Amino acid sequence: MFFKRAKQSKSKSAEPETSAAATPDATPAPETRDAAGAHTSANGAAPPLPNLDPKGLDPKALGFETTADIEPAGAPIGQARALNALTFGAGMKGPGYNILVTGNEDSGYAATVRSELQAIARTAEKPSDWVYVSSFDAAGGFRALKLPAGTAKAFADGMAQAIDRLADALPAAFAADDYELKRRTIEEEFRFSREDALETLRREAEAQNIALLRTPAGVAVAPILEGKVVKTDVFNSVPEELRREVETKIAALESEIEALLAERPGAEKARRDRLNALNEQVAGRQVRAVLDELKIQFGDASGVESFIKAAARDLIRNAALFLGSGGHESVKVPVGSIGDARFTRYRVHVMAASGATPGAPVVQEANPTYSNIFGRVESASGGGDGQPAQVSRIKPGALHRANGGFLLIEARELISSRSTAEALARALEAGEIRFDPPSDPVALGPGELPDLEPIPLSVKLVVLGDPGDQRALAKSCPHLIRLFKVEAEFEDVVERSDEVISAYARLIAGIVAQNSLKPVDAGGVALLIDEAARKAGGNGKLSLEVAHIADICREADHWAGREGRNVTSVADITRALEERKGRSLERGLRSLS
Amino acid sequence: MIAHVAAAGEERGRVVVWLPAAGRVSPPAIEAAMQLARAFGSEVESLFVEDKQLFDLAEFPFARQLASGGEGWRSIAAPDLERELRFVGAALQRQVAEAAKRSSVPCRARTVRDDPLGAVAKACAENGPWNVVAIAEPFAATDDKRLREVFANVSDTTGVVVAGPAARSLSGPVIAAVEHFERLVPMLKAAERLARAGGGAVKLLLVGNRPNDLSELEGKARLLFGESGGPALETVLAARGDVAAVAGAVRRQRPSLVLAQYGGLVISGEDTPRSLADALPCPLLVVR
Numbered sequence: 001m002f003f004k005r006a007k008q009s010k011s012k013s014a015e016p017e018t019s020a021a022a023t024p025d026a027t028p029a030p031e032t033r034d035a036a037g038a039h040t041s042a043n044g045a046a047p048p049l050p051n052l053d054p055k056g057l058d059p060k061a062l063g064f065e066t067t068a069d070i071e072p073a074g075a076p077i078g079q080a081r082a083l084n085a086l087t088f089g090a091g092m093k094g095p096g097y098n099i100l101v102t103g104n105e106d107s108g109y110a111a112t113v114r115s116e117l118q119a120i121a122r123t124a125e126k127p128s129d130w131v132y133v134s135s136f137d138a139a140g141g142f143r144a145l146k147l148p149a150g151t152a153k154a155f156a157d158g159m160a161q162a163i164d165r166l167a168d169a170l171p172a173a174f175a176a177d178d179y180e181l182k183r184r185t186i187e188e189e190f191r192f193s194r195e196d197a198l199e200t201l202r203r204e205a206e207a208q209n210i211a212l213l214r215t216p217a218g219v220a221v222a223p224i225l226e227g228k229v230v231k232t233d234v235f236n237s238v239p240e241e242l243r244r245e246v247e248t249k250i251a252a253l254e255s256e257i258e259a260l261l262a263e264r265p266g267a268e269k270a271r272r273d274r275l276n277a278l279n280e281q282v283a284g285r286q287v288r289a290v291l292d293e294l295k296i297q298f299g300d301a302s303g304v305e306s307f308i309k310a311a312a313r314d315l316i317r318n319a320a321l322f323l324g325s326g327g328h329e330s331v332k333v334p335v336g337s338i339g340d341a342r343f344t345r346y347r348v349h350v351m352a353a354s355g356a357t358p359g360a361p362v363v364q365e366a367n368p369t370y371s372n373i374f375g376r377v378e379s380a381s382g383g384g385d386g387q388p389a390q391v392s393r394i395k396p397g398a399l400h401r402a403n404g405g406f407l408l409i410e411a412r413e414l415i416s417s418r419s420t421a422e423a424l425a426r427a428l429e430a431g432e433i434r435f436d437p438p439s440d441p442v443a444l445g446p447g448e449l450p451d452l453e454p455i456p457l458s459v460k461l462v463v464l465g466d467p468g469d470q471r472a473l474a475k476s477c478p479h480l481i482r483l484f485k486v487e488a489e490f491e492d493v494v495e496r497s498d499e500v501i502s503a504y505a506r507l508i509a510g511i512v513a514q515n516s517l518k519p520v521d522a523g524g525v526a527l528l529i530d531e532a533a534r535k536a537g538g539n540g541k542l543s544l545e546v547a548h549i550a551d552i553c554r555e556a557d558h559w560a561g562r563e564g565r566n567v568t569s570v571a572d573i574t575r576a577l578e579e580r581k582g583r584s585l586e587r588g589l590r591s592l593s
Numbered sequence: 594m595i596a597h598v599a600a601a602g603e604e605r606g607r608v609v610v611w612l613p614a615a616g617r618v619s620p621p622a623i624e625a626a627m628q629l630a631r632a633f634g635s636e637v638e639s640l641f642v643e644d645k646q647l648f649d650l651a652e653f654p655f656a657r658q659l660a661s662g663g664e665g666w667r668s669i670a671a672p673d674l675e676r677e678l679r680f681v682g683a684a685l686q687r688q689v690a691e692a693a694k695r696s697s698v699p700c701r702a703r704t705v706r707d708d709p710l711g712a713v714a715k716a717c718a719e720n721g722p723w724n725v726v727a728i729a730e731p732f733a734a735t736d737d738k739r740l741r742e743v744f745a746n747v748s749d750t751t752g753v754v755v756a757g758p759a760a761r762s763l764s765g766p767v768i769a770a771v772e773h774f775e776r777l778v779p780m781l782k783a784a785e786r787l788a789r790a791g792g793g794a795v796k797l798l799l800v801g802n803r804p805n806d807l808s809e810l811e812g813k814a815r816l817l818f819g820e821s822g823g824p825a826l827e828t829v830l831a832a833r834g835d836v837a838a839v840a841g842a843v844r845r846q847r848p849s850l851v852l853a854q855y856g857g858l859v860i861s862g863e864d865t866p867r868s869l870a871d872a873l874p875c876p877l878l879v880v881r
Contacts, residue, residue: 180844184759187759195733211646213644213646213647213650214613214614214615215614215615215647215658215669215674215677216614216615216616216674216677216678216680216681217658217660217667217677218658218659218660219658219659220647220650220656220657220658220659220669222646222649222650222653222656223653228646228649228708229646229649229650230649231649231652232649232652232653235653247655250655254657254659254666257659258659258666261659
């Protein structure tokens, strides 16, 4: 027999695949890949040749009853050169070693590329995390902070929790009696100084028969007699000397009032300054207590300490935000947490965060729009008049997620998004992710886009497509294509050989396993291999359109089920092929009618 | 005294909101007036008094006023004064009418040109059997004299509502600050009606000049309440009418209104360095 299912033993991890074994009892040997991508036994024993009947493959020659008897294949057939190029490109350091992968969509090469890159990425170094934080400047910009791998989410959560705690702690601190007493003391001191001065003035004036009267517009001074304003005829009846004396007194008093009221703006400023100092003292104590914990935990990362200091300054200055609105300034209305629009500027926006999976990321972006690649900025409110909008969320793009690893994109998707392709080329050339959308990606006007500090970029771009797509991409975006120093070309067909047939049978076993299908008997496998030969156009080759073979397997499985069989037989494969042929003919006729 | 109002369920009284010519009003004082009217089912009269002395002053050739906005001195001419007062009066009366509408309290407005205190006295004399005057102008630190004048000259008033500059419209309990046992029940009943109208609780603050007197007052109060326990009770020793001690105890409760007795320890009716109204975070209803 050609095939033997590997025993499920510890040898499996050390020897991931078994090649054809001569006897049922033969020990599985480690597998290597030859130049053609076929599998040979590491112990040098060549598998027995199958009986290659020109009219069709003899099922007996396959050496197994059903696919359940053989080890499913884990590697593609006949793609050694492409895989070597892929491995080379993935491992090469330096700019421009991006990888252009060409292949036929039906061959399943994209899945192979993804799987190979994931294997390579698993052993690579885990990249750092990145976050955006407010720079707390007037322009509303954001700084990029690099954090140790796996800490970004904890840092963001820590900041959110800090704001939550302040939402409780600050109102409580401002509601405390000692704060209220201090605040009142300042207010009283200010008020007493003004009112005492006015009262003194009033008493002095009354002693001179002059009254201070409040008018709708301000204050007036009037001559009085027995507590009432003197009538003009009475006033005019007194000697002129006395009248002049009263008028002089009134003029002097008016000057004093003017001087007293002129001092008010200065005194008012002093009052505000003292109240601000008190507020900062009370808020500062709470803010520092909460943020110090964050500093201890994350302060070693570059830039984190200065961010925390800036955030603390801003929080102290804006402590009133936590006190809610309505009524007395010391009446505390509980406010929400970091989700509250008032606190969005304290949010830590996670742009890249390593999860529990080891190694570097492998990210495939199926829809490479600008915002899907470079991220997106969501605004909460504000903006207008060229002012920066209040940013509520900065969402990472595929570049952020793939940074330090691999980004896979279909060539045909890039062709239809030329401006994104150009932006991608610029990012790869500059080695940084710069948020500079060609047009407003999110309802923010052009003058209102926040300034996001660029994030250093180290990513391998892997563009997948058939030769036609790759040519179209080269034409539409030559800048981008120049950045691919490695090309991995996946074959459509493979030369038929004993090894390839063995591998093909294992490939079919793999399809069966992956799709949880009923085992295919040897006759069915032989027929499928014949179909691959037919699809390749004869000439001793086999087609590598795995998707086609997989479709037939699934459909045959369906027919086998209908017949109540536990094994997909040659009859089911035959029926699947005939049904497909019939449907194809029907489609053709319909298109003609 | 307001006691008979609370006890007899008398509902033919009136709350006179005294609106000043100077134009500054305290919204909490107006709200307190509405709470009072709602509690006792009475109406509100917003009385804007154009101080006739201002017109006497305007006749002088040298009469001028210093605008508080810092625009400097300008002369006072009777027509200008008249126009300004009309606008100020209309604005203030609209403010009171809106507050009354919010509180579903009947309200009527009146404007008179008179000596302010005389005008208030006349307004109260026209109606009975009880009136409460709400001084809408913020009560200044040195305004005890004015309170004394109201109680002395407006004989038909049962009580006076004042609100200091620190007063705010809050939704806390109504506190009855009681100094004498015989006042306890009527003041408590009045406080209960006010609390019901405001949706808050009632708290009792027993104020004494000497520890022994205070203990005796507390003992009698607890005996009166018996097993029912009565309202939440706190005692404050206010030696020589220590306003700060009472104000501190009141502030801790964050009340919506405080009832206190005129001519007692904390509102003596004499010149005091600082008034209780000035120190409170809420309006104060001072009863005879």
